[in-house]
Amino acid sequence: MSFFRRSPWILHYDGSSCNGCDIEVLACLTPLYDVERFGVVNTGNPKHADILLVTGSVNERNVEIVENLYRQMPDPKVVVAVGACACSGGIFARAYNVQGGIDRVVPVDVYVPGCAARPERIIDGVVQGIAALEGKRAAMAAGRRRGALRPQSGSQPAGAA
Amino acid sequence: MKRTIVPLGPQHPVLPEPLVLDLVLEDERVVDAVPTIGYIHRGLEAMVEKVEYTEMGFVAERICGICSFMHGMGFCASIEDIMGVEVPERARWLRLVWAELSRIQSHLLWLGLGSDAFGFENLFMHCWRMREEILDIFEATTGGRIIFSVNRIGGVKRDIADSELAGIAERLRALGERFAEIARVFRADPSIHHRLAGVGVLPAGEALAAGAVGPMARASGLATDTRLLGTHGYDRLDFEPVVEAGGDCLARVLVRLREVEQSIDLIRQLVDRMPKGDGQPIETRVRGLPDGETFMRLEQPRGEVVYYLKANGTKYLERFRARTPTFANIPAMISLVRGHDLADVPNIILTIDPCISCTER
Numbered sequence: 001m002s003f004f005r006r007s008p009w010i011l012h013y014d015g016s017s018c019n020g021c022d023i024e025v026l027a028c029l030t031p032l033y034d035v036e037r038f039g040v041v042n043t044g045n046p047k048h049a050d051i052l053l054v055t056g057s058v059n060e061r062n063v064e065i066v067e068n069l070y071r072q073m074p075d076p077k078v079v080v081a082v083g084a085c086a087c088s089g090g091i092f093a094r095a096y097n098v099q100g101g102i103d104r105v106v107p108v109d110v111y112v113p114g115c116a117a118r119p120e121r122i123i124d125g126v127v128q129g130i131a132a133l134e135g136k137r138a139a140m141a142a143g144r145r146r147g148a149l150r151p152q153s154g155s156q157p158a159g160a161a
Numbered sequence: 162m163k164r165t166i167v168p169l170g171p172q173h174p175v176l177p178e179p180l181v182l183d184l185v186l187e188d189e190r191v192v193d194a195v196p197t198i199g200y201i202h203r204g205l206e207a208m209v210e211k212v213e214y215t216e217m218g219f220v221a222e223r224i225c226g227i228c229s230f231m232h233g234m235g236f237c238a239s240i241e242d243i244m245g246v247e248v249p250e251r252a253r254w255l256r257l258v259w260a261e262l263s264r265i266q267s268h269l270l271w272l273g274l275g276s277d278a279f280g281f282e283n284l285f286m287h288c289w290r291m292r293e294e295i296l297d298i299f300e301a302t303t304g305g306r307i308i309f310s311v312n313r314i315g316g317v318k319r320d321i322a323d324s325e326l327a328g329i330a331e332r333l334r335a336l337g338e339r340f341a342e343i344a345r346v347f348r349a350d351p352s353i354h355h356r357l358a359g360v361g362v363l364p365a366g367e368a369l370a371a372g373a374v375g376p377m378a379r380a381s382g383l384a385t386d387t388r389l390l391g392t393h394g395y396d397r398l399d400f401e402p403v404v405e406a407g408g409d410c411l412a413r414v415l416v417r418l419r420e421v422e423q424s425i426d427l428i429r430q431l432v433d434r435m436p437k438g439d440g441q442p443i444e445t446r447v448r449g450l451p452d453g454e455t456f457m458r459l460e461q462p463r464g465e466v467v468y469y470l471k472a473n474g475t476k477y478l479e480r481f482r483a484r485t486p487t488f489a490n491i492p493a494m495i496s497l498v499r500g501h502d503l504a505d506v507p508n509i510i511l512t513i514d515p516c517i518s519c520t521e522r
Contacts, residue, residue, distance in 0.1 A: 014178050016201045019518045020226025020307040022178065023270065030273075030289035061199040062179065065171055091223055094211050096204040116226055116307040 007039025008130050011049035013069055015102060016092070017056025020116030021083035025053060028119045035123060046072035051129045053122075057085040058104050059097045070106045076136035078129045081108045082122055084115040091115065162187045167503065171200050178517040180510065186503060194498045194506075196491065202521040209478040214240060214451060217478065219310055224483060225519040226307050227270060228461045230263045232483070233312035238393065239457040239470045240314045244447060251441040252316035253394045258326070258431050259303070259311065260393075261424040265333075266295040267462035268417045268424075271514045272347070275414060278511045279356040287343055294336055298329055316444030323437055330432040337425045344418045357410040361497045361509040364408055371493035375464020375486050376420065377513050380405045380412035387460035398430050413512040420462075450474050461486055463514050485519035 014022045028035050029042055043049050046069045054066060070079065081102050084090030089100045102108060109132040112125035165186045171179030179200040185193040208220055221236035222229045234256050241248055273288035296306045302321050303309035311318045321329070347353060363373065368381035378385050379402060386402035388395040403419040405412040451472035459466050464486030471480040490513045497509050 014201070016203050016521075017518065018223040018226045018229070019178065019516065020223070020229065023226055024307060027289065027293070030293070031286050032290065032293045056201070057203075059200075059202060061202070062171070065179070065200070091220055092203045092205065092208075095208050097202050098204065115223075116305075118306065 006050075006130075006133075007041065008050045008126065008133065009041045009043045009048050010051045010053050010126065011043055011046050011069060011073065012053045012055070013066060015054055015056030015062050015066065015086060016059045016098065017083065017085055018116075021055035021086070021114075021122075024116050024119050025055060025082065025122060028122055033119045033123065035126070040126060047074065049073050050077060050133055051126060052077065052079045052106070053082055053126070054079065054086050054102045054106075055082045055117075057089045057092060058099045058102050060099070063099070063105055066102060066105050076133055076140055078109045078133045078136070079106050080110045080112060080125045080129045082112045082125060083117045084113060087111045087113060164192075169506065178515070180515055180517050182498075182506075182510075184498070184503065184506060189502050189504075191498050191501055191503060191506060194495050196495065198521055200521070201518045205522045206481050206483065209481045211477075213476045214472065214478050215314060215447075215476070217481065218312055218314065221481070221483075222308055222310060222312070224485070224522055225516050227267050227516060228263055228463065228519070229308050230259050230312070231459055231461045231466070233310070234260060234393075235457055235459045235466060235468045235483075236470075236481075237312045237314045238459075239455050239468050240451055240472075241447075242455045242457065243451040243453045243470060243472055244314075244449065246315050246445055246447055249316055249442040249445060250436060251320065252443045254431060254435045255317050255321060255443065256312070257394055257398075258321070258329070258428055259299075259309070261427045261431070262295055262298060264424045264462045265421050266292055266299070267514075268421045269295065271417060271462075271511075272343075272414070272421075275508075275511050278507045279353065281350075281353065284343065284346060291336060291340060291343070294332065298332065301325070302329075313444055315447040316442075318444070320439070320441075320443050322439050326432045326435070330429050333425045333428055337422065340421060340425075344422070347414055347418055353414075354411065356505075356508060357414060357512075358407075360410045360505050361501065361512065362407075362409045363493055363497055367496065368408070368493060371496060372489050373464075373493045374489045375461070375514075376403075376413055376416040377464065377490045377493060379403055380416045381408040382406045385465070387458050387465045390458065393459065397434060398427055400427060410508055410512040417514075450476055451478070454480075463487055463516055463519070464489065483519075483522065485516065485522070487513070487516045487520045490515075491520070 092098045110125045110128045167184045170181040181197040183195040218236045222233035224232045269292040273285040276284035303311040363381045365382040384402045452474040454471040457468040467484040469482040473479045494513045
């Protein structure tokens with residue numbers, strides 16, 4: 001990738017992780033990795049975010065939190081599952097309160113493996129997330145163009161345009 | 162006076178973890194705080210019914226990613242206690258080296274998060290840059306940055322060569338010099354004092370009554386430190402518990418600053434006093450199945466952790482229980498936020514160094 005088309009803003013939510021991946025997500029922001037120099041910003045507001053970064057698995061309690069955060073994010077949006085727990089439940093898959101990976105609740109675009117996922121891998125996951133984001137943006141733009149040319153049935157064409 | 166309830170969490174910019182508090186406010190002043198738990202609950206302790214005791218150590222390690230080494234150590238030491246396994250001398254010393262490195266790592270991590278909470282982002286970055294050096298040592302000696310899986314029942318998986326140990330001690334000495342500069346900022350900066358001094362004061366009596374542990378209790382003048390029991394080999398080291406009298410947020414910062422210095426000194430002592438020579442045994446082969454029960458206490462970076470294990474002669478344990486330090490500190494934290502401004506709440510919460518994944522497991 002030669003350059004980013006946009007600076008992705010990231011919303012991080014800790015599902016039921018052990019902190020390991022969360023700390024590595026934070027480590028991405030600090031001097032050794034420092035993703036902010038590429039314009040990757042960690043935001044606390046879902047309405048500002050492009051990429052939802054989830055660490056940890058889904059349990060009884062946080063299902064609706066993950067759903068809520070995802071719903072509030074504007075389109076196009078991408079979900080990156082960070083770490084073995086977010087991908088599949090990981091070592092805790094057999095624990096009684098763990099339902100599995102976050103793809104049970106929201107559609108996941110990028111899976112980042114590892115226990116705990118290393119910062120390099122997390123950054124790579126975000127970079128792949130940006131590519132997915134670009135794909136979705138292009139699809140949305142194409143959808144808008146088609147919509148302008150061929151209005152949906154039932155609605156009158158606005159003038160000659 | 163208008164009463165409002167402000168929910169804090171589960172997704173909050175200051176806290177990376179889903180700590181959930183309903184703050185009852187009168188104007189800007191907090192009159193009560195109601196915690197809600199369960200967002201990180203996995204049901205880890207009940208996994209002993211499905212995971213064999215030999216592999217449960219790897220699950221125990223993942224109670225928390227910050228003090229993972231000590232959870233693994235506590236679990237393995239408990240099983241060793243039940244089965245009467247004699248751990249090789251070298252492994253006992255190595256465990257302490259990793260344990261004290263974990264303490265430095267955890268405190269640097271916390272000092273960074275704390276600085277972020279009181280709005281000193283520059284300091285946050287400096288602390289985390291130093292923390293990466295400790296992670297480098299972990300990676301070189303265990304292969305992992307966060308989760309090491311280096312503890313085994315009966316010893317440790319990897320040895321650290323004597324030359325490498327000397328290198329670690331030297332690296333830490335240099336780190337200590339750079340840390341002194343950061344410590345000077347924490348101790349002298351007026352803006353930090355403005356935010357922290359006199360905020361969230363926990364008197365010694367209340368700390369005792371609420372059952373506070375670790376740096377939280379020591380910052381209120383209580384000289385409690387599980388390491389003083391001398392178990393796990395701490396009797397071979399010379400140290401005094403770090404105690405501050407203030408009881409406020411600043412005192413809790415100062416305790417952790419001094420504990421980083423203390424741990425650097427402890428690792429120097431460990432490296433000096435450890436029996437020299439490469440190729441010593443580091444693991445006792447364990448045979449048979451555990452039967453019996455035990456209590457185990459350890460001083461984690463956040464305070465005392467207590468493990469209870471009960472085995473019944475099968476490969477699955479009957480009960481595994483961990484009372485983690487944050488769990489013990491939450492009652493004191495709730496009483497601390499009462500009467501303070503809403504803007505001080507993140508500082509007070511962070512100075513107990515909450516670890517929610519430990520608490521909820």
